Amino acid sequence: MTAGRLFLRSFLIQASWNPRDLLGTGVAWALGPLLRDRSPEREGAAMARFSEPFNAHPFLAGLALGAMVRMKRDGVAVETQRRFHDAVRGPLGSLGDGLIWAGWLPSSLLVAGIALVVGLPPVSTALVFLLLFNAVHLPLRAWGVRTGMEAGMGIAPALKAARLAQWGERSRAVGVLLIGVLGGLLVVRGWQNLSVPYLWAVAGVGVFILGIWKGRVVRPGTPGGLALLFLFLLLLFAP
Known part of the structure; x- marks a missing residue:
């Protein structure tokens, strides 16, 4: 094979x-x-x-x-x-979850969300997400197959050298930064769109400040992250 x-x-x-x-x-x-x-x-x-x-x-x-x-x-x-x-x-489960599900996937989605908020058409936004996400997905999958066939049982040194855990941490840190950027954009849009109640704009400011102060509380899947997602959808589809 x-x-x-x-x-x-x-x-x-x-x-x-x-x-x-x-x-x-x-x-x-x-x-x-x-x-x-x-x-x-x-x-x-x-x-x-x-x-x-x-x-x-x-x-x-x-x-x-x-x-x-x-x-x-x-x-x-x-x-x-x-x-x-x-x-x-x-190991293959935990490293992959930390790098992809908790790091690169949310970051890719956030970049796409920012692109949509600043005016990129929906189809182009979807392409941005697919290109960005697969820029890591496909090389990672190919690297795994090639490395496994070359190293056999000795894959541990290759895994260590790849520093996947560290890349996962960096990807999650980028995600926190992107949450702040997206939150800021949504707050600005909330203040500009008078049809959106000021309460939601104030809530956006709160989530934004909370993300800067203690970023881990607004990671995807946490209450802060869910609140930001709700705010994003509300402002996106508001008349």
Whole structure:
């Protein structure tokens, strides 16, 4: 199996997500061409083994997939493969969640929101979001597949060198800054639009100041973040 083929198949590992094995069935499907065997018994056993419960951030799952391909080709013992399979689930999940779901995705959405508020057409705004988000998503997925196939079981040094946790922190810090920018723009629009009650403009000022004073309270998913989202929607669709 080539890295390019594995990269493409990695996009569909979530298609068969289920509560029993999570991404396990998707992992087995992604590795399917590698697991084919003339013996139906051996092929069935391999598919069952790789269908065991597995969970990771989908953008980093390619790192595990690539490593599994390398171990399979190198003839690594089945029990060693199983231990590796179990060991990488937590780190790949937490690193990906911190970098993407809590960092880059909210930041990309905030940039798109700012673009919309300053007058960019909705279709162009959607394109801005897609281009910005995938500028990290696609290279990250490709890096994972390539690194996994090159390093095999030795992916830990590559993960450490990539400094994904630190990039996640920086991305979240940028998100806090963008919340302040968006909040400021919404406050200005609220004062200018007389059809919007002044109470909402005052609320926007409060959220904006709160975000500058203690940014973590207005992260997406927190009460402050939800309040800002509500204010954004109110001002966006106000007559």
